[in-house]
Amino acid sequence: MARGVLLDLGGVVYAGDQPLPGAVDALARLRERGIPHRFLTNMSRHPRATIVERLRRLQIPVTPADIYTAPLAVRDWLRHRQLHPFLLIHPGLQTDFAEFAPHDPDAVVVGDAAEHFTHARLNEAFRLLHAGAPLLAIARNRYFRGDHGLELDAGAYVSALEYAAGVQAQVLGKPATAFFHAACSDMALAPGEVVMIGDDLENDVLGALDAGLEAVLVGTGKCSDADRERAESDPRMRFAPDLAQALAPLLDDPAN
DSSP: OOSEEEEOOBTTTEETTEEOTTHHHHHHHHHHTTOOEEEEEOOOSSOHHHHHHHHHHTTOOOOGGGEEEHHHHHHHHHHHHTOOEEEESOGGGGGGGTTSOSSSOOEEEEOOOGGGOOHHHHHHHHHHHHTTOOEEESOOOOEEEETTEEEEOTHHHHHHHHHHHTOOOEEOSTTOHHHHHHHHHHTTOOGGGEEEEESOIIIIIIHHHHTTOEEEEESSTTOOHHHHHHHHHOTTSEEESSHHHHHHHHHTOTTO
């Protein structure tokens, strides 16, 4: 049985500006029991400070240290290598990358830029890649469930740039093993002692399994009927209708 938890946010804890049924109470029980947990997200339209504010509005007490975001993993990667990125990202995320000068870029960073994926910006990124700059993907999720239904995510644009420039992106958010392991290490737990709960079969669940964690797919958010069938037929993972039921075995275990 796992001793710690990693949790996706959108589609697991909340949808839009509303908590999903049972999520707030389940997280309150998790805190009351003192079970280590972190929020692990590929979200790339908002900086971490905005995510903290949203969770607090939903009556979920968090600190910035509780939240691991893929954009911050990319920022740390760039810092370590002293690279200057061309940022193909949403304007709302600019504050997480404010330290980088906008001139003379020698790397390309792609996040969910939404309507800011313009032809001119994609061409600029392509030219840098063609000249040898590395391609860094905050994530390569295909789609997500937004306020108005399913929305195209950054993965399609990452694939387009890979194809055009003949390069391979380095993904630094989920499903990158290092991203999962960093969050586990922060809780002082080994990967095998941690369960990941998410609504994305590829990036949350299969990524966690590849990293040596346990994994639960929840039926809220973007989970499709095909995803549920796969989860229910695969002994490596578990399916739960929602976060409360995903956490139930852990919360009910007297060892915790």
